[in-house]
Amino acid sequence: MVDRTSGVPVHRQVAADVRDRIAAGEYGPGDRLPSEREMVESYGASRLTIREALNLLRAEGVVVTEQGRGVFVRDWTTIHRLARSRLSRSARERDRGAFRADAASEGFTPAVAVTVRFEPADERTARQLDLTPGDEVTVRERVLCADGEVVQLAVSRLSRALTRGTAIERDDAGPGGSYARLEEAGHRLGHYAEHVGSRMPTPDEVSTLQLGQGIPVLTVTRIAHGRDGTPLEMNDMVLPAHRYQLSYEWAAD
Structure with missing residues (x-):
């Protein structure tokens, strides 16, 4: 899932994978993403890398963070x-x-x-x-x-x-x-x-x-x-x- 020989920063690979999962409907509007700990284990990446990936998705408007609850796929009207x-x-x-x-x-x-x-x-x-x-x-x-x-x-x-x-x-x-x-x-x-x-x-x-x-x-x-x-x-x-x-x-x- 993460290719460390590709030259693409790992946090961007993680963000791209999450983005693809959202596009495929695996995570729907309003769904909660896995926790940082779960993503660290799933991607074999550091907590800092996962946070950078989530920050990228947040900056793109793909996800939102709810304090004390987690990170959710943004729910908007198309x-x-x-x-x-x-x-x-x-x-x-x-x-x-x-x-x-x-x-x-x-x-x-x-x-x-x-x-x-x-x-x-x-x-x-x-x-x-x-x-x-x-x-x-x-x-x-x-x-x-x-x-x-x-x-x-x-x-x-x-x-x-x-x-x-x-x-x-x-x-x-x-x-x-x-x-x-x-x-x-x-x-x-x-x-x-x-x-x-x-x-x-x-x-x-x-x-x-x-x-x-x-x-x-x-x-x-x-x-x-x-x-x-x-x-x-x-x-x-x-x-x-x-x-x-x-x-x-x-x-x-």
Whole structure:
């Protein structure tokens, strides 16, 4: 189980083995790991080595320590983000658009904190929304929680020419959210395009999302287009990679 000739530090081998056992379901969410003494015997390693392995797993957010009780596999909600239906018009009409649709399908309690501000469009925003740099845009910055834990950061930008006088400029945009308000104002949505990437988080993202050491984030930029192809909104999302499964479906022809 531990190969002392591999060149890989023993504590990293132990951590990798525990991580593999968790992935295989041998240790499930909320399960208590074997004690340090049991792991010392099982891996033939020193207590210091076992502690280093557990510290590594703790820093990654894989396990948590409960004082006086032991080390447990972290129990968190994995969010299955199914692109097929979460942005549909019917979902918005039932106030089940986007994050609320995720909550309904995954069974968690959603909460969203919203901050609205206005700023001049930078080069990227202007390019994505077909604006001129410096044009005023409405910014809706959101922190999204599942069962009380922050699981997503999202920043939407829309031309203020579209949002002025609408509830989009208020924290609570009302049932169906910003997309419903756009359609009420005569901007019928036609299609969405999402661009997915990954990177390491910034220090602020680590703090807000409570990320362990070494955990990357997924980045999703969605552009919402009107029926005539006009870009209406750019939404930049940051998601902890270990919490999300992104699913996309499309026809074969």
